[in-house]
Amino acid sequence: MAVDATKPYDDQNIFAKILRGEIPSKTVYEDEWALAFYDINPQAPQHILVIPKGAYVSWDDFSANGSDAEIAGFVRAVGHVAREAGMVEPGYRLLANIGQDAHQEVPHLHVHIFAGKPLGPMLMRG
Numbered sequence: 001m002a003v004d005a006t007k008p009y010d011d012q013n014i015f016a017k018i019l020r021g022e023i024p025s026k027t028v029y030e031d032e033w034a035l036a037f038y039d040i041n042p043q044a045p046q047h048i049l050v051i052p053k054g055a056y057v058s059w060d061d062f063s064a065n066g067s068d069a070e071i072a073g074f075v076r077a078v079g080h081v082a083r084e085a086g087m088v089e090p091g092y093r094l095l096a097n098i099g100q101d102a103h104q105e106v107p108h109l110h111v112h113i114f115a116g117k118p119l120g121p122m123l124m125r126g
């Protein structure tokens with residue numbers, strides 16, 4: 001079920017548990033600001049999730065309330081992960097779902113990185 005991205009942060013969400021090491025994930029990269037791990041249900045040959053270490057529900061919450069250092073650290077981590085994975089050529093796609101219309105499922109900000117094949121149209125048509 002899609003989350004209400006305007007609700008307060010729920011520290012029992014699945015990505016909060018991954019950050020605390022309470023449930024396993026396949027880590028791709030970790031630094032002071034971000035954790036990157038493989039999506040459990042990949043939608044492309046390469047599908048990585050990058051999440052900030054801080055408790056932010058969504059991109060909306062993070063862009064409004066994150067510190068400059070958190071935002072810079074997170075954005076740089078996303079770029080680093082894609083570069084290190086060799087995605088810059090032939091290309092990759094970033095996606096962040098926010099709220100119900102976008103079908104955000106997990107109420108901790110995550111950026112999807114998709115790559116590994118031509119990714120098709122940006123959005124489902126019709």
Ligand code: 5GP
Nearest residue numbers: 014025037038039040041097103104105106
């Ligand atoms: P959203 O729809 O919120 O943008 O995407 C949530 C993503 O989290 C989905 O692609 C889903 O496969 C992934 N996901 C959900 N639970 C887990 C989990 O426990 N571990 C990992 N690695 N990914 C998960």
